[in-house]
Amino acid sequence: MTADGEIGTRRSTLPEYVLRPTSGPYRSLNPATKLIIGIVEVVAAFVVGHWTGPLLVLLVIALVGWRAHVTRQLLLVGSLTLPVVGSILLINTFLLPGATDAILRVGPLAPTWSGLAFGLQVTLRLLAISLALALVYLTTPIDDLLSDLEARGLGRRLVFVVGAAVNTVPRTIERAAEILDAQRARGLDTEGRFWQRARGVLPLAAPVIFGALTEVEEQTMALEARAFSAPARRTVLRPLPDSAAQRLLRWALFLGAVAAVAGEMAGLLRLP
Protein backbone atom coordinates (compact mmCIF):
# COMPACT_ATOMS: atom_id res chain seq x y z
CA MET A 1 0.00 0.00 0.00
CA THR A 2 1.17 3.52 -0.73
CA ALA A 3 -0.34 6.84 0.20
CA ASP A 4 0.83 10.16 -1.14
CA GLY A 5 -0.17 12.98 -3.50
CA GLU A 6 -0.89 16.64 -3.96
CA ILE A 7 -3.34 18.49 -6.12
CA GLY A 8 -1.70 20.05 -9.18
CA THR A 9 -2.83 22.90 -11.40
CA ARG A 10 -3.93 22.92 -15.04
CA ARG A 11 -3.27 25.75 -17.43
CA SER A 12 -5.86 27.03 -19.84
CA THR A 13 -5.98 25.22 -23.16
CA LEU A 14 -8.24 27.73 -24.90
CA PRO A 15 -7.26 28.28 -28.53
CA GLU A 16 -5.14 31.29 -29.42
CA TYR A 17 -7.90 33.06 -31.34
CA VAL A 18 -10.06 33.16 -28.21
CA LEU A 19 -7.29 34.46 -25.98
CA ARG A 20 -6.11 37.27 -28.28
CA PRO A 21 -5.44 40.39 -26.21
CA THR A 22 -7.60 43.41 -26.98
CA SER A 23 -5.37 46.07 -25.47
CA GLY A 24 -3.33 48.62 -27.43
CA PRO A 25 -4.37 51.39 -29.80
CA TYR A 26 -5.29 49.15 -32.75
CA ARG A 27 -6.29 45.95 -30.95
CA SER A 28 -8.74 47.81 -28.69
CA LEU A 29 -10.69 49.22 -31.63
CA ASN A 30 -14.22 47.93 -32.10
CA PRO A 31 -14.19 44.86 -34.40
CA ALA A 32 -16.40 46.68 -36.92
CA THR A 33 -13.91 49.55 -37.08
CA LYS A 34 -11.05 47.14 -37.74
CA LEU A 35 -13.14 45.37 -40.36
CA ILE A 36 -13.94 48.65 -42.13
CA ILE A 37 -10.28 49.67 -42.03
CA GLY A 38 -9.41 46.31 -43.56
CA ILE A 39 -12.03 46.64 -46.29
CA VAL A 40 -10.91 50.20 -47.11
CA GLU A 41 -7.32 48.97 -47.33
CA VAL A 42 -8.44 46.30 -49.78
CA VAL A 43 -10.28 48.90 -51.90
CA ALA A 44 -7.32 51.29 -51.75
CA ALA A 45 -4.90 48.59 -52.82
CA PHE A 46 -7.09 47.93 -55.83
CA VAL A 47 -8.12 51.34 -57.05
CA VAL A 48 -5.59 53.94 -55.92
CA GLY A 49 -2.94 54.26 -58.63
CA HIS A 50 -0.70 51.49 -59.84
CA TRP A 51 1.94 51.63 -57.13
CA THR A 52 0.72 54.22 -54.65
CA GLY A 53 -2.31 52.33 -53.31
CA PRO A 54 -0.72 48.94 -52.65
CA LEU A 55 2.54 50.40 -51.32
CA LEU A 56 0.72 52.82 -49.03
CA VAL A 57 -1.50 50.05 -47.71
CA LEU A 58 1.48 47.75 -47.12
CA LEU A 59 3.26 50.57 -45.25
CA VAL A 60 0.21 51.13 -43.02
CA ILE A 61 -0.15 47.39 -42.37
CA ALA A 62 3.53 47.08 -41.51
CA LEU A 63 3.33 49.94 -39.00
CA VAL A 64 0.08 48.81 -37.41
CA GLY A 65 1.22 45.18 -37.36
CA TRP A 66 4.44 46.20 -35.63
CA ARG A 67 2.52 48.18 -33.01
CA ALA A 68 0.11 45.26 -32.50
CA HIS A 69 3.00 42.74 -32.19
CA VAL A 70 1.86 40.56 -35.10
CA THR A 71 4.74 41.23 -37.52
CA ARG A 72 5.93 37.61 -37.38
CA GLN A 73 2.45 36.24 -38.12
CA LEU A 74 2.01 38.73 -40.97
CA LEU A 75 5.31 37.61 -42.48
CA LEU A 76 4.06 34.02 -42.25
CA VAL A 77 0.83 34.96 -44.05
CA GLY A 78 2.87 36.82 -46.66
CA SER A 79 5.06 33.78 -47.21
CA LEU A 80 1.97 31.62 -47.74
CA THR A 81 1.02 33.79 -50.72
CA LEU A 82 4.43 33.28 -52.33
CA PRO A 83 3.45 30.35 -54.59
CA VAL A 84 0.53 32.34 -56.03
CA VAL A 85 2.28 35.70 -56.37
CA GLY A 86 5.41 34.00 -57.69
CA SER A 87 3.39 32.36 -60.46
CA ILE A 88 1.68 35.66 -61.28
CA LEU A 89 5.01 37.45 -61.46
CA LEU A 90 6.55 34.84 -63.74
CA ILE A 91 3.55 34.56 -66.06
CA ASN A 92 3.24 38.32 -66.50
CA THR A 93 6.98 38.87 -66.88
CA PHE A 94 7.23 36.31 -69.65
CA LEU A 95 3.78 36.26 -71.20
CA LEU A 96 2.12 39.68 -70.83
CA PRO A 97 0.12 40.18 -74.06
CA GLY A 98 1.35 43.07 -76.22
CA ALA A 99 4.53 43.71 -74.24
CA THR A 100 7.53 44.26 -76.49
CA ASP A 101 10.17 45.91 -74.25
CA ALA A 102 12.24 42.79 -73.72
CA ILE A 103 14.72 42.72 -70.85
CA LEU A 104 16.69 39.98 -72.63
CA ARG A 105 16.12 37.10 -74.99
CA VAL A 106 16.90 33.48 -74.14
CA GLY A 107 15.76 31.33 -77.01
CA PRO A 108 11.99 31.58 -77.26
CA LEU A 109 11.76 33.29 -73.85
CA ALA A 110 11.63 37.08 -73.70
CA PRO A 111 10.81 38.62 -70.30
CA THR A 112 9.61 42.19 -70.63
CA TRP A 113 9.94 45.29 -68.45
CA SER A 114 6.24 46.10 -68.73
CA GLY A 115 5.33 42.49 -67.87
CA LEU A 116 7.61 42.63 -64.82
CA ALA A 117 6.09 45.96 -63.70
CA PHE A 118 2.54 44.71 -64.15
CA GLY A 119 3.34 41.46 -62.35
CA LEU A 120 4.87 43.38 -59.44
CA GLN A 121 1.80 45.61 -59.19
CA VAL A 122 -0.51 42.61 -59.05
CA THR A 123 1.78 40.95 -56.52
CA LEU A 124 1.76 44.02 -54.27
CA ARG A 125 -2.02 44.25 -54.53
CA LEU A 126 -2.51 40.62 -53.58
CA LEU A 127 -0.07 40.93 -50.70
CA ALA A 128 -1.81 44.09 -49.48
CA ILE A 129 -5.24 42.43 -49.63
CA SER A 130 -4.06 39.26 -47.87
CA LEU A 131 -2.25 41.14 -45.14
CA ALA A 132 -5.05 43.67 -44.61
CA LEU A 133 -7.52 40.88 -43.87
CA ALA A 134 -4.92 38.91 -41.91
CA LEU A 135 -4.28 41.94 -39.71
CA VAL A 136 -7.96 42.13 -38.78
CA TYR A 137 -8.04 38.40 -38.10
CA LEU A 138 -4.86 38.34 -36.05
CA THR A 139 -5.87 41.20 -33.77
CA THR A 140 -9.55 40.38 -33.21
CA PRO A 141 -11.03 37.51 -31.17
CA ILE A 142 -13.43 35.74 -33.53
CA ASP A 143 -16.16 35.68 -30.90
CA ASP A 144 -15.91 39.47 -30.53
CA LEU A 145 -16.15 39.99 -34.28
CA LEU A 146 -19.13 37.69 -34.63
CA SER A 147 -21.06 39.04 -31.67
CA ASP A 148 -20.43 42.62 -32.82
CA LEU A 149 -21.62 41.81 -36.34
CA GLU A 150 -24.68 40.05 -34.90
CA ALA A 151 -25.43 43.09 -32.75
CA ARG A 152 -25.25 45.19 -35.93
CA GLY A 153 -27.88 43.08 -37.62
CA LEU A 154 -25.97 40.28 -39.33
CA GLY A 155 -28.24 37.21 -39.44
CA ARG A 156 -28.07 34.94 -36.43
CA ARG A 157 -27.89 31.88 -38.65
CA LEU A 158 -24.97 33.26 -40.63
CA VAL A 159 -23.16 34.13 -37.41
CA PHE A 160 -23.78 30.62 -36.12
CA VAL A 161 -22.54 29.01 -39.34
CA VAL A 162 -19.34 31.08 -39.35
CA GLY A 163 -18.84 30.64 -35.61
CA ALA A 164 -19.45 26.88 -35.75
CA ALA A 165 -17.06 26.53 -38.68
CA VAL A 166 -14.33 28.47 -36.91
CA ASN A 167 -14.84 26.74 -33.58
CA THR A 168 -14.84 23.34 -35.24
CA VAL A 169 -11.22 23.78 -36.32
CA PRO A 170 -9.46 23.35 -32.94
CA ARG A 171 -11.88 20.60 -31.92
CA THR A 172 -11.25 18.79 -35.19
CA ILE A 173 -7.50 19.09 -34.69
CA GLU A 174 -7.85 17.67 -31.18
CA ARG A 175 -10.09 14.87 -32.45
CA ALA A 176 -7.74 14.06 -35.32
CA ALA A 177 -4.84 13.77 -32.86
CA GLU A 178 -6.76 11.32 -30.69
CA ILE A 179 -7.96 9.33 -33.69
CA LEU A 180 -4.39 9.11 -34.94
CA ASP A 181 -3.33 7.86 -31.51
CA ALA A 182 -6.10 5.25 -31.57
CA GLN A 183 -4.91 3.93 -34.94
CA ARG A 184 -1.26 4.02 -33.91
CA ALA A 185 -2.22 2.02 -30.82
CA ARG A 186 -3.48 -0.63 -33.25
CA GLY A 187 -0.15 -0.82 -35.00
CA LEU A 188 -0.55 1.78 -37.74
CA ASP A 189 2.98 2.88 -38.51
CA THR A 190 3.13 6.64 -38.89
CA GLU A 191 6.78 7.00 -38.01
CA GLY A 192 8.20 5.35 -41.10
CA ARG A 193 8.54 6.33 -44.75
CA PHE A 194 6.21 8.67 -46.62
CA TRP A 195 3.97 5.94 -48.04
CA GLN A 196 3.61 4.46 -44.56
CA ARG A 197 2.50 7.84 -43.23
CA ALA A 198 0.18 8.27 -46.21
CA ARG A 199 -1.54 4.99 -45.31
CA GLY A 200 -2.64 6.64 -42.11
CA VAL A 201 -4.86 9.15 -43.91
CA LEU A 202 -7.82 6.84 -44.51
CA PRO A 203 -8.21 5.59 -40.94
CA LEU A 204 -8.10 9.24 -39.90
CA ALA A 205 -10.42 10.78 -42.46
CA ALA A 206 -13.61 8.84 -41.79
CA PRO A 207 -13.80 9.35 -38.01
CA VAL A 208 -12.70 12.98 -38.33
CA ILE A 209 -15.30 13.85 -40.96
CA PHE A 210 -18.14 11.80 -39.46
CA GLY A 211 -17.26 13.08 -36.00
CA ALA A 212 -17.25 16.71 -37.12
CA LEU A 213 -20.57 16.31 -38.95
CA THR A 214 -22.16 14.57 -35.98
CA GLU A 215 -20.87 17.21 -33.63
CA VAL A 216 -22.24 20.09 -35.67
CA GLU A 217 -25.57 18.29 -36.07
CA GLU A 218 -25.81 17.70 -32.32
CA GLN A 219 -24.81 21.28 -31.64
CA THR A 220 -27.51 22.50 -34.01
CA MET A 221 -30.15 20.36 -32.30
CA ALA A 222 -28.97 21.55 -28.89
CA LEU A 223 -29.33 25.15 -30.08
CA GLU A 224 -32.80 24.49 -31.45
CA ALA A 225 -33.72 22.88 -28.12
CA ARG A 226 -32.77 26.20 -26.53
CA ALA A 227 -35.07 28.22 -28.84
CA PHE A 228 -32.41 29.32 -31.34
CA SER A 229 -35.07 29.89 -34.00
CA ALA A 230 -37.43 31.85 -31.78
CA PRO A 231 -38.46 35.06 -33.58
CA ALA A 232 -38.03 37.29 -30.52
CA ARG A 233 -35.47 40.09 -30.72
CA ARG A 234 -32.28 39.23 -28.80
CA THR A 235 -30.63 41.45 -26.26
CA VAL A 236 -26.91 41.96 -26.67
CA LEU A 237 -25.25 39.94 -23.93
CA ARG A 238 -21.83 41.56 -24.11
CA PRO A 239 -21.77 44.93 -25.87
CA LEU A 240 -18.29 45.67 -27.18
CA PRO A 241 -16.73 49.08 -26.57
CA ASP A 242 -17.45 51.61 -29.30
CA SER A 243 -17.29 55.39 -29.44
CA ALA A 244 -18.54 58.39 -31.41
CA ALA A 245 -15.01 58.91 -32.74
CA GLN A 246 -14.91 55.38 -34.08
CA ARG A 247 -18.36 55.74 -35.65
CA LEU A 248 -17.16 58.94 -37.33
CA LEU A 249 -13.99 57.22 -38.47
CA ARG A 250 -15.95 54.33 -39.97
CA TRP A 251 -18.21 56.70 -41.93
CA ALA A 252 -15.24 58.78 -43.06
CA LEU A 253 -13.41 55.68 -44.25
CA PHE A 254 -16.50 54.38 -46.00
CA LEU A 255 -17.13 57.68 -47.78
CA GLY A 256 -13.43 57.99 -48.57
CA ALA A 257 -13.46 54.57 -50.18
CA VAL A 258 -16.54 55.44 -52.24
CA ALA A 259 -14.88 58.70 -53.31
CA ALA A 260 -11.69 56.87 -54.28
CA VAL A 261 -13.61 54.38 -56.43
CA ALA A 262 -15.60 57.21 -58.04
CA GLY A 263 -12.46 59.28 -58.59
CA GLU A 264 -10.67 56.35 -60.18
CA MET A 265 -13.61 55.57 -62.47
CA ALA A 266 -13.90 59.23 -63.45
CA GLY A 267 -10.17 59.40 -64.15
CA LEU A 268 -9.64 62.08 -61.48
CA LEU A 269 -7.03 60.10 -59.54
CA ARG A 270 -3.80 60.26 -61.46
CA LEU A 271 -1.45 58.80 -58.92
CA PRO A 272 1.48 56.69 -60.13
Next chain:
Amino acid sequence: MSIRLVIESVVFVYPDGTRALDGVDLEIGPGELVAIVGQNGSGKSTLVRHLNGLLRPTEGRVLIDGRDAAHFHVAQLAAQVGLAFQNPDRQIFAGRVRAEVAFGPRNLRLRGATLERAVDEALDAVGLTGAADANSYDLGYSRRKLLAIASVLAMRTPVVVLDEPTTGQDARGVARVRSIVERLSAEGRTVITISHDMRFVAETSRRVVVMRAGRIVLDGTPAEVFAQPNWPALASTYLEPTLPARVGARLELGSTPTEASLVAALAARAARAAQEG
Protein backbone atom coordinates in the same frame (compact mmCIF):
# COMPACT_ATOMS: atom_id res chain seq x y z
CA MET B 1 2.84 -14.45 -23.54
CA SER B 2 2.91 -12.30 -20.39
CA ILE B 3 5.31 -9.45 -19.92
CA ARG B 4 6.34 -7.17 -17.07
CA LEU B 5 5.66 -3.45 -17.21
CA VAL B 6 7.81 -1.07 -15.21
CA ILE B 7 7.22 2.64 -14.91
CA GLU B 8 10.18 4.36 -13.27
CA SER B 9 9.83 7.87 -11.82
CA VAL B 10 7.86 9.01 -14.83
CA VAL B 11 7.06 12.69 -15.14
CA PHE B 12 5.01 13.92 -18.06
CA VAL B 13 4.36 17.56 -18.87
CA TYR B 14 2.00 18.45 -21.72
CA PRO B 15 3.08 21.23 -24.11
CA ASP B 16 0.68 23.64 -22.37
CA GLY B 17 2.61 23.12 -19.13
CA THR B 18 0.17 20.75 -17.44
CA ARG B 19 2.14 18.35 -15.26
CA ALA B 20 -0.02 15.28 -15.88
CA LEU B 21 2.32 12.73 -14.27
CA ASP B 22 4.40 13.78 -11.33
CA GLY B 23 6.91 11.05 -10.59
CA VAL B 24 4.97 7.82 -11.03
CA ASP B 25 6.56 4.52 -10.03
CA LEU B 26 4.55 1.44 -10.89
CA GLU B 27 5.36 -2.16 -11.64
CA ILE B 28 2.78 -4.49 -13.13
CA GLY B 29 3.71 -8.13 -13.23
CA PRO B 30 2.81 -10.68 -15.90
CA GLY B 31 -0.84 -11.68 -15.85
CA GLU B 32 -1.90 -9.05 -13.32
CA LEU B 33 -5.43 -7.71 -13.38
CA VAL B 34 -5.14 -4.05 -12.44
CA ALA B 35 -7.63 -1.20 -12.31
CA ILE B 36 -6.45 2.39 -12.40
CA VAL B 37 -8.92 4.82 -10.88
CA GLY B 38 -9.00 8.51 -10.03
CA GLN B 39 -10.83 11.70 -10.79
CA ASN B 40 -10.87 13.19 -14.29
CA GLY B 41 -7.50 14.73 -15.04
CA SER B 42 -5.67 12.64 -12.45
CA GLY B 43 -3.35 11.20 -15.10
CA LYS B 44 -4.84 7.73 -15.69
CA SER B 45 -5.10 7.93 -19.48
CA THR B 46 -1.81 9.80 -19.71
CA LEU B 47 -0.16 6.99 -17.75
CA VAL B 48 -1.44 4.14 -19.93
CA ARG B 49 -0.51 6.00 -23.11
CA HIS B 50 3.09 5.69 -21.98
CA LEU B 51 2.80 1.93 -22.11
CA ASN B 52 2.61 1.81 -25.90
CA GLY B 53 4.69 4.89 -26.64
CA LEU B 54 1.85 7.21 -27.62
CA LEU B 55 3.31 9.52 -25.01
CA ARG B 56 6.96 9.61 -24.06
CA PRO B 57 8.05 10.54 -20.53
CA THR B 58 9.39 14.01 -19.93
CA GLU B 59 11.48 12.38 -17.19
CA GLY B 60 11.90 8.77 -16.13
CA ARG B 61 11.46 5.69 -18.28
CA VAL B 62 9.05 2.92 -19.18
CA LEU B 63 10.26 -0.65 -19.47
CA ILE B 64 8.25 -3.14 -21.48
CA ASP B 65 9.46 -6.62 -20.67
CA GLY B 66 12.78 -5.19 -19.54
CA ARG B 67 13.32 -3.06 -22.63
CA ASP B 68 13.15 0.72 -22.64
CA ALA B 69 10.05 1.78 -24.59
CA ALA B 70 11.96 4.84 -25.80
CA HIS B 71 13.79 2.65 -28.31
CA PHE B 72 10.66 1.42 -30.06
CA HIS B 73 8.05 2.90 -32.39
CA VAL B 74 4.42 2.92 -31.33
CA ALA B 75 3.72 0.40 -34.09
CA GLN B 76 6.26 -1.96 -32.53
CA LEU B 77 4.95 -1.46 -29.00
CA ALA B 78 1.40 -2.01 -30.25
CA ALA B 79 2.28 -5.66 -30.67
CA GLN B 80 2.90 -5.84 -26.92
CA VAL B 81 0.32 -3.47 -25.46
CA GLY B 82 -3.17 -3.19 -26.94
CA LEU B 83 -5.09 -0.08 -25.95
CA ALA B 84 -8.84 0.35 -26.46
CA PHE B 85 -9.70 4.01 -26.29
CA GLN B 86 -12.51 5.45 -24.23
CA ASN B 87 -14.45 6.88 -27.18
CA PRO B 88 -15.08 4.25 -29.87
CA ASP B 89 -16.00 6.91 -32.41
CA ARG B 90 -12.42 8.14 -32.32
CA GLN B 91 -11.21 4.73 -33.36
CA ILE B 92 -13.75 3.17 -35.71
CA PHE B 93 -13.28 4.00 -39.39
CA ALA B 94 -13.93 0.90 -41.47
CA GLY B 95 -17.30 0.43 -43.13
CA ARG B 96 -17.69 -3.17 -41.96
CA VAL B 97 -17.31 -4.58 -38.47
CA ARG B 98 -15.05 -7.40 -39.65
CA ALA B 99 -12.74 -4.96 -41.47
CA GLU B 100 -12.53 -2.78 -38.38
CA VAL B 101 -11.52 -5.71 -36.19
CA ALA B 102 -9.00 -6.91 -38.79
CA PHE B 103 -7.25 -3.52 -38.97
CA GLY B 104 -4.99 -4.02 -35.94
CA PRO B 105 -3.92 -7.62 -36.60
CA ARG B 106 -3.26 -6.77 -40.26
CA ASN B 107 -0.94 -4.01 -39.11
CA LEU B 108 0.81 -6.67 -37.04
CA ARG B 109 1.23 -8.71 -40.25
CA LEU B 110 -1.34 -11.38 -39.48
CA ARG B 111 -2.68 -12.85 -42.73
CA GLY B 112 -4.92 -15.57 -44.06
CA ALA B 113 -6.41 -18.14 -41.71
CA THR B 114 -4.55 -16.77 -38.69
CA LEU B 115 -6.05 -13.35 -39.29
CA GLU B 116 -9.53 -14.77 -39.82
CA ARG B 117 -9.28 -16.80 -36.64
CA ALA B 118 -8.10 -13.77 -34.62
CA VAL B 119 -11.00 -11.71 -35.94
CA ASP B 120 -13.57 -14.44 -35.32
CA GLU B 121 -12.34 -15.04 -31.78
CA ALA B 122 -12.41 -11.34 -30.96
CA LEU B 123 -15.92 -10.93 -32.37
CA ASP B 124 -17.05 -13.97 -30.42
CA ALA B 125 -15.52 -12.62 -27.21
CA VAL B 126 -17.56 -9.42 -27.40
CA GLY B 127 -20.70 -11.04 -28.79
CA LEU B 128 -20.58 -9.39 -32.20
CA THR B 129 -20.24 -12.48 -34.38
CA GLY B 130 -23.74 -11.93 -35.77
CA ALA B 131 -22.86 -8.35 -36.71
CA ALA B 132 -19.59 -9.19 -38.47
CA ASP B 133 -20.83 -7.93 -41.82
CA ALA B 134 -22.82 -4.99 -40.49
CA ASN B 135 -21.84 -1.40 -41.08
CA SER B 136 -19.80 -0.24 -38.08
CA TYR B 137 -21.69 3.04 -37.89
CA ASP B 138 -25.05 1.25 -37.76
CA LEU B 139 -24.21 -0.25 -34.37
CA GLY B 140 -25.47 1.47 -31.23
CA TYR B 141 -22.97 3.15 -28.90
CA SER B 142 -22.76 0.18 -26.56
CA ARG B 143 -21.96 -2.21 -29.40
CA ARG B 144 -19.53 0.26 -31.01
CA LYS B 145 -17.71 0.26 -27.69
CA LEU B 146 -17.55 -3.54 -27.78
CA LEU B 147 -16.35 -3.33 -31.38
CA ALA B 148 -13.50 -1.05 -30.31
CA ILE B 149 -12.55 -3.57 -27.63
CA ALA B 150 -12.75 -6.45 -30.13
CA SER B 151 -10.45 -4.62 -32.51
CA VAL B 152 -7.81 -4.59 -29.77
CA LEU B 153 -8.45 -8.18 -28.60
CA ALA B 154 -7.85 -9.39 -32.15
CA MET B 155 -4.27 -8.15 -31.91
CA ARG B 156 -3.64 -10.84 -29.25
CA THR B 157 -1.28 -8.62 -27.29
CA PRO B 158 0.16 -9.85 -23.98
CA VAL B 159 -1.09 -6.66 -22.33
CA VAL B 160 -4.59 -5.28 -22.88
CA VAL B 161 -5.54 -1.83 -21.64
CA LEU B 162 -9.22 -0.90 -21.60
CA ASP B 163 -9.97 2.79 -21.04
CA GLU B 164 -13.43 3.19 -19.46
CA PRO B 165 -14.79 -0.06 -20.93
CA THR B 166 -18.10 0.12 -19.05
CA THR B 167 -19.04 3.71 -19.91
CA GLY B 168 -22.31 3.76 -21.83
CA GLN B 169 -22.92 0.04 -21.21
CA ASP B 170 -26.10 -1.33 -19.71
CA ALA B 171 -25.96 -4.17 -17.14
CA ARG B 172 -25.65 -6.74 -19.91
CA GLY B 173 -22.82 -4.82 -21.53
CA VAL B 174 -20.99 -4.47 -18.21
CA ALA B 175 -21.38 -8.22 -17.63
CA ARG B 176 -19.98 -8.80 -21.11
CA VAL B 177 -16.96 -6.59 -20.40
CA ARG B 178 -16.42 -8.37 -17.09
CA SER B 179 -16.43 -11.75 -18.80
CA ILE B 180 -13.95 -10.44 -21.42
CA VAL B 181 -11.60 -9.22 -18.69
CA GLU B 182 -11.87 -12.48 -16.74
CA ARG B 183 -11.25 -14.50 -19.89
CA LEU B 184 -8.16 -12.46 -20.78
CA SER B 185 -6.87 -12.87 -17.25
CA ALA B 186 -7.51 -16.61 -17.35
CA GLU B 187 -5.40 -16.74 -20.53
CA GLY B 188 -2.54 -15.22 -18.53
CA ARG B 189 -2.67 -11.83 -20.21
CA THR B 190 -2.07 -8.66 -18.26
CA VAL B 191 -5.22 -6.58 -18.13
CA ILE B 192 -5.33 -2.94 -17.11
CA THR B 193 -8.66 -1.17 -16.89
CA ILE B 194 -9.34 2.49 -16.30
CA SER B 195 -12.74 3.05 -14.80
CA HIS B 196 -14.97 5.30 -12.73
CA ASP B 197 -17.26 2.34 -12.04
CA MET B 198 -16.16 1.29 -8.56
CA ARG B 199 -18.42 -1.74 -8.50
CA PHE B 200 -16.85 -3.02 -11.71
CA VAL B 201 -13.39 -2.24 -10.36
CA ALA B 202 -13.97 -3.99 -7.05
CA GLU B 203 -15.55 -7.07 -8.61
CA THR B 204 -13.21 -7.46 -11.55
CA SER B 205 -9.73 -6.39 -10.45
CA ARG B 206 -7.20 -8.01 -8.19
CA ARG B 207 -5.25 -4.79 -7.75
CA VAL B 208 -6.43 -1.20 -7.64
CA VAL B 209 -4.20 1.82 -8.26
CA VAL B 210 -5.66 5.16 -7.24
CA MET B 211 -4.29 8.32 -8.86
CA ARG B 212 -4.61 11.93 -7.93
CA ALA B 213 -2.94 14.90 -9.61
CA GLY B 214 -0.46 12.78 -11.50
CA ARG B 215 0.60 10.66 -8.54
CA ILE B 216 -0.32 7.26 -7.16
CA VAL B 217 -2.00 7.74 -3.81
CA LEU B 218 -3.20 4.19 -3.12
CA ASP B 219 -2.12 0.83 -4.48
CA GLY B 220 -3.41 -2.48 -3.20
CA THR B 221 -6.05 -5.16 -3.45
CA PRO B 222 -9.69 -4.01 -3.66
CA ALA B 223 -10.14 -5.02 -0.02
CA GLU B 224 -7.17 -2.86 0.97
CA VAL B 225 -8.01 0.14 -1.16
CA PHE B 226 -11.72 0.21 -0.22
CA ALA B 227 -11.03 -0.33 3.50
CA GLN B 228 -12.49 2.40 5.71
CA PRO B 229 -9.13 4.00 6.68
CA ASN B 230 -8.57 4.80 3.00
CA TRP B 231 -11.89 6.50 2.45
CA PRO B 232 -10.45 10.00 3.00
CA ALA B 233 -7.83 9.31 0.30
CA LEU B 234 -10.56 8.05 -2.03
CA ALA B 235 -12.69 11.10 -1.25
CA SER B 236 -9.75 13.38 -2.04
CA THR B 237 -9.89 12.14 -5.62
CA TYR B 238 -13.70 12.20 -5.73
CA LEU B 239 -14.16 8.44 -5.51
CA GLU B 240 -16.68 6.69 -3.32
CA PRO B 241 -16.23 3.25 -1.80
CA THR B 242 -18.65 0.68 -3.15
CA LEU B 243 -22.02 0.14 -1.46
CA PRO B 244 -20.99 -3.27 -0.02
CA ALA B 245 -17.85 -1.61 1.39
CA ARG B 246 -19.96 1.03 3.12
CA VAL B 247 -22.48 -1.53 4.41
CA GLY B 248 -19.65 -3.76 5.62
CA ALA B 249 -18.03 -0.85 7.43
CA ARG B 250 -21.33 0.16 9.04
CA LEU B 251 -21.83 -3.42 10.27
CA GLU B 252 -18.18 -3.60 11.38
CA LEU B 253 -17.50 -6.56 9.11
CA GLY B 254 -14.12 -5.31 7.89
CA SER B 255 -13.44 -4.42 4.27
CA THR B 256 -16.10 -5.87 2.00
CA PRO B 257 -15.68 -4.18 -1.39
CA THR B 258 -17.94 -6.60 -3.29
CA GLU B 259 -21.34 -8.14 -2.74
CA ALA B 260 -19.72 -11.55 -2.57
CA SER B 261 -17.30 -10.47 0.14
CA LEU B 262 -20.12 -8.80 2.07
CA VAL B 263 -22.26 -11.92 1.92
CA ALA B 264 -19.28 -14.05 2.97
CA ALA B 265 -18.57 -11.74 5.89
CA LEU B 266 -22.20 -11.82 6.95
CA ALA B 267 -22.27 -15.61 6.68
CA ALA B 268 -19.09 -15.86 8.72
CA ARG B 269 -20.56 -13.63 11.40
CA ALA B 270 -23.77 -15.69 11.44
CA ALA B 271 -21.74 -18.90 11.73
CA ARG B 272 -19.73 -17.44 14.62
CA ALA B 273 -22.92 -16.29 16.32
CA ALA B 274 -24.42 -19.76 15.90
CA GLN B 275 -21.28 -21.35 17.38
CA GLU B 276 -21.26 -18.96 20.33
CA GLY B 277 -25.01 -19.22 20.84
